[in-house]
Amino acid sequence: MHRLVIGTVSLLGVAAVAVVAGYLLLFSAAVDRAAAMAPSNTAFYVNVYLQPSTGQQMNLSELIGRLPGFADDASLDEKVDQVVQNLLSGTGVDYREQVKPWLGNQIALAGWPGDDGVAEAQPVVIAEVKDPEAARAAVADLVATGGGAFDAETHEGVEIQVSTGGAYAFVGEMLVIGPDAAVIRPVIDAHGGAESLADRADFRETMDALEPDHLAAMFLDLAAVGEASGASDQLAGVSTAGAVVVAERDGLRLSGNAPYDRDQADPSAQAGFALGGEPSSLVDWMPGDTIAEVVVFGLRQTLEDAEAALGSTPEGEEVGGMLDTVRTLAAFGLGIDLDDDVLPLFDREVALAISGIDGDLPTGQLLLRPSDPEAAGTALDRIASGLGAIGATRETVSSGSIEVTVLSLPDTGEVAYTVVDGIVILGLSAEDVAAAVEAHAEGSSLGASDRYTRTFEVAGTRAGNEGFVDIGAVVDLFGDGVELPDDARDILGQIGTFAFTAPSRDDSFEFHAVLTVDPSPE
Numbered sequence: 086m087h088r089l090v091i092g093t094v095s096l097l098g099v100a101a102v103a104v105v106a107g108y109l110l111l112f113s114a115a116v117d118r119a120a121a122m123a124p125s126n127t128a129f130y131v132n133v134y135l136q137p138s139t140g141q142q143m144n145l146s147e148l149i150g151r152l153p154g155f156a157d158d159a160s161l162d163e164k165v166d167q168v169v170q171n172l173l174s175g176t177g178v179d180y181r182e183q184v185k186p187w188l189g190n191q192i193a194l195a196g197w198p199g200d201d202g203v204a205e206a207q208p209v210v211i212a213e214v215k216d217p218e219a220a221r222a223a224v225a226d227l228v229a230t231g232g233g234a235f236d237a238e239t240h241e242g243v244e245i246q247v248s249t250g251g252a253y254a255f256v257g258e259m260l261v262i263g264p265d266a267a268v269i270r271p272v273i274d275a276h277g278g279a280e281s282l283a284d285r286a287d288f289r290e291t292m293d294a295l296e297p298d299h300l301a302a303m304f305l306d307l308a309a310v311g312e313a314s315g316a317s318d319q320l321a322g323v324s325t326a327g328a329v330v331v332a333e334r335d336g337l338r339l340s341g342n343a344p345y346d347r348d349q350a351d352p353s354a355q356a357g358f359a360l361g362g363e364p365s366s367l368v369d370w371m372p373g374d375t376i377a378e379v380v381v382f383g384l385r386q387t388l389e390d391a392e393a394a395l396g397s398t399p400e401g402e403e404v405g406g407m408l409d410t411v412r413t414l415a416a417f418g419l420g421i422d423l424d425d426d427v428l429p430l431f432d433r434e435v436a437l438a439i440s441g442i443d444g445d446l447p448t449g450q451l452l453l454r455p456s457d458p459e460a461a462g463t464a465l466d467r468i469a470s471g472l473g474a475i476g477a478t479r480e481t482v483s484s485g486s487i488e489v490t491v492l493s494l495p496d497t498g499e500v501a502y503t504v505v506d507g508i509v510i511l512g513l514s515a516e517d518v519a520a521a522v523e524a525h526a527e528g529s530s531l532g533a534s535d536r537y538t539r540t541f542e543v544a545g546t547r548a549g550n551e552g553f554v555d556i557g558a559v560v561d562l563f564g565d566g567v568e569l570p571d572d573a574r575d576i577l578g579q580i581g582t583f584a585f586t587a588p589s590r591d592d593s594f595e596f597h598a599v600l601t602v603d604p605s606p607e
Contacts, residue, residue, distance in 0.1 A: 189213030
């Protein structure tokens with residue numbers, strides 16, 4: 086019995102090790118080796134894994150297999166190679182023969198501000214090499230074919246090939262390509278032991294907060310960008326941002342975050358941050374046939390901050406003068422105070438929904454959820470009266486129990502609006518306004534639709550500013566007026582939806598963008 090217990094425990098232990106090892110083999114993320122060669126002052130960094138974990142490959146294969154022409158799993162790799170081959174064919178590069186045989190698992194792009202700021206940023210490509218001899222021969226062949234003349238110079242024992250059009254060097258197991266030798270030298274220094282991007286605590290903390298299993302990763306030093314571009318005040322409160330691209334079963338997802346220090350931000354930015362913690366309620370007023378929408382929280386604060394920032398430049402002062410002129414014309418011509426009558430309408434939640442095209446005009450709604458709905462209704466009546474003074478006619482029509490005000494503007498068209506349950510609904514016709522009221526009352530809104538909820542399930546969350554596009558519906562709407570190859574049209578028809586959401590949490594901004602792919606028809 087004792088031996089049986091020992092044997093059973095041993096068997097369970099071996100099984101557990103096998104399960105863990107299998108999971109790590111299938112789903113573990115690759116190691117980012119390029120970050121250890123990017124200089125420590127790197128301001129932007131993008132890394133792509135060409136051979137991601139098996140779990141990511143499985144999801145990506147499933148997604149690509151849903152696209153027309155890619156359903157045959159046996160030839161999936163070949164078709165992906167063909168796509169890359171076609172993309173590079175215009176450059177004279179044969180991907181299959183000259184690049185794929187030696188290219189390793191990752192390729193990265195890194196850059197840092199130059200002497201004149203962000204505009205002079207010099208990016209370098211850092212590509213992993215799995216066959217150094219083949220890589221050297223291929224690069225030499227590409228250089229010879231292109232007719233380039235390179236001269237060699239040495240830095241820290243590493244040979245750099247330099248021409249007037251660019252430079253490259255083999256550094257360790259990486260091929261580094263840049264516009265000149267000056268941007269390659271810091272990469273050689275980092276490889277030789279100088280501080281690198283991977284050594285920075287803020288880089289590690291930013292990337293550790295993201296999902297480790299991904300197809301690609303991005304890092305942005307917002308503080309450095311703000312300092313180099315003169316936009317430090319606008320970026321106060323944030324220091325870095327990171328994001329990863331992840332293949333899900335039903336779509337691709339870009340997810341990231343930016344740590345946020347409330348104490349460093351001004352009161353307006355703090356108010357906008359607070360609003361980003363709640364999901365949009367206006368999608369529950371959008372008709373179910375809405376094909377595109379965007380929601381913005383705190384638009385008034387954003388506009389006021391943007392106007393305040395304009396005063397710091399000569400061009401901004403000119404724009405500010407134009408805005409003051411518009412205010413004066415609105416006050417004297419219409420009796421409307423833009424700051425007191427219009428801007429308060431946009432102080433909380435604002436949404437634009439589009440459902441189609443009627444002639445030359447879009448059909449849809451502008452939806453507002455102001456902090457003070459009663460004051461908003463009064464402001465709208467005041468604006469309507471001001472427009473009446475310049476010839477607009479005004480009438481009230483009924484839509485069920487809701488009264489809709491319709492303004493007819495000479496030689497322009499109609500604008501209709503109503504205020505229901507604290508929501509301001511505006512449209513280019515009374516029918517557009519009525520459609521929003523009915524969708525909310527009947528529970529048939531966009532927010533209740535399967536295509537909307539499924540899309541944000543892929544995103545994993547929904548709060549703050551957001552956007553949503555039904556790509557197939559948009560292609561159908563504009564398809565006849567846009568010249569597209571048949572295969573591109575077929576692929577776009579299989580793409581489902583795109584969505585974006587940017588929730589704010591206790592100590593960070595999040596952002597998630599998703600692109601879904603519809604299942605293949607049976």
